[in-house]
Amino acid sequence: MAEEKLPTRAEDFAEWYNQIVLKAEMADYAPVRGCMVVRPYGWALWENITAELDKRFKETGHINAAFPILIPMSFFEKEKEHVEGFSPELAVVTHGGGEKLEEPLVVRPTSETIIGYMYSKWIKSWRDLPVLINQWGSVLRWELRTKLFLRTAEFYWQEGHTAHASKEEALEEMYRILDIYADVAINEAAIPVIKGRKSETEKFAGAQITTSIEGMMQDKRALQSATSHYFGQNFSKAFEMQYLDRNNTLQYCETTSWGLSTRMIGAIIMVHGDDKGLILPPRIAPIQVVIVPIYKNGAEKTKVMEVADKVFAELKAAGIRLKLDDREEVTPGFKYNDWEMRGVPLRIEIGPKDVEKGSVALARRDVPGRDGKSFVPQTNLAAAVSGMLTEIQSSLLKRATEFRDANIHDPKDYEELKKVVADGWAFSWWCGSKECEAKVKEDTKATTRNMPLDQPKGEGKCIVCGEKADKKIYFARAY
RNA sequence: CGGGGUGUAGCGCAGUUGGUAGCGCGCUUGCUUUGGGAGCAAGAGGUCCCGGGUUCAAGUCCCGGCACCCCGACCA
DSSP states (O other), X not given: OOOSOOOOTTTOHHHHHHXXXXXXXXXXXXXXXXXXXXXXXXXXXXXXXXXXXXXHHHHTTOEXXXXXXXXXXXXXXXXXXXXXXXXXGOEEEEEETTEEEEEEEEEOSSOHHHXXXXXXXXXXXXXXXXXXXXXXXXXXXXXXXXXXXXXXXXXXXXXXXXXXXXXXXXXXXXXXXXXHHHHHXXXXXXXXXXXXXXXXXXXXXXXXXXXXXXXXXXXXXXXXXXXXXXXXTHHHHHTTOEEEOTTSOEEEOEEEEEEEETHHHHHHHHHHOBTTBOOXXXXXXXXXXXXXXXXXXXXXXXXXXXXXXXXXXXXXXXXXXXXXXXXXXXXXXXXXXXXXXXXXXXXXXXXXXXXXXXXXEEEETTSOSGGGEEEEESTTHHHHHHHHHHHHHHHHHHHHHHHHHHTEEOOSSHHHHHHHTTSSEEEXXXXXXXXXXXXXXXXXXXXXXXXXXXOOSSOEEOTTTOOEEOEEEEEEOBO
């Protein structure tokens, strides 16, 4: 049950976030530091996200499989950058069945290595390609500083791993998946993300190209919400993923990998939530509508519940995910606050006056107070409710998009860049050098987020060093 | 790993000069309530982080350990 008030976002954004996660019963802290329990309500949201992704993966020819959680330590040493990137955060199993193991086993932090090993056994001919496999599961990274959903030691995700005959095909795959991520983020989660390419310093350990979708949270920090990588032949050479082409010549595969995690839930909370709690986008909300009956005595209760049951049946038949909150032990006012904390997009209130007038009261979660309330007839309610859910979905996306656009700046010089990234993003020309990137990070704590795929035409001067630059990139403080 | 802080009921906390443990919320039961977080009454609930020491007596004082939180360095 939700408790009393949250701190406001303005007072303490980090604490606001923590309390929403706990009070909305999305997740809880596990006894092991850095690990979380995803509670049923949080998991229901995750299931709705995964359903949308899985559908799109399958539509584009992918298939699911499962690879083991334990990986021989030696696999990690086969790809130099990969081991350098991941070794500080590996959890290692050294004992099994009471005996010390010959070779330590790594709890997977990501599965490129074990999947590479398996692919090398399965791929022999150009006819075996492409291999388009996705896995749903969890991984473990020994994080020093954790936060529910945003960075936990263990987290849930999907990781797709594909092998192709040509570079073109692999790159196409990387972008196809990035499009799917952006589609789900924008059209399902109502988060206006930016698709782009990561800098050399920010890319995945072992990748040749990393692309990401980046979203702006309400504290104006950036959140990398999913990544899609092109590996070239880095992993195929390390794991000998080779095939004979049409000319009977041995070739290395071109591979990709891509992932979206439970971090997306953190993004949804931080993009849409308000000072009363969560606001969930209707398309993925576990509960889209809650019905709160109101009555004073037995006689009123009978009449009100009759209407409430009828409304429930009608909306259910229309395919709306809903709940009738018939708890006797709490007042309607408590229920309003409770469901607002949980982010249910639309509330229907039914009381004696509604029974009399043949109406119900609708309260939009995204428009607090009186402005969000309207009274509609009980007839054709399913159509009215569906229409309003659609409207809430688009209004959330619109609001988030306007907020993002209002907080992306185009500073005219380095001094101004330093100012804007303190409370927003900068979108600036960048020469591509690590030194300029590092300088910004040192001066401002802002890192490069990505170079959007839709680049403005022409060229400019690097915001840091003034040298010629042909790409614009986002600078922002990030999670 | 460095700097700071905190460990007392499910949660948040109080506990004076050392004297045998308390408040709020939550929970249970009953009655009255219910259009924006209801009221009254009666209950249940404790390894005071762990170990040692001082003392007639330790939540309180001393020593050692552990855990967690915040700030830094590192990160999806």
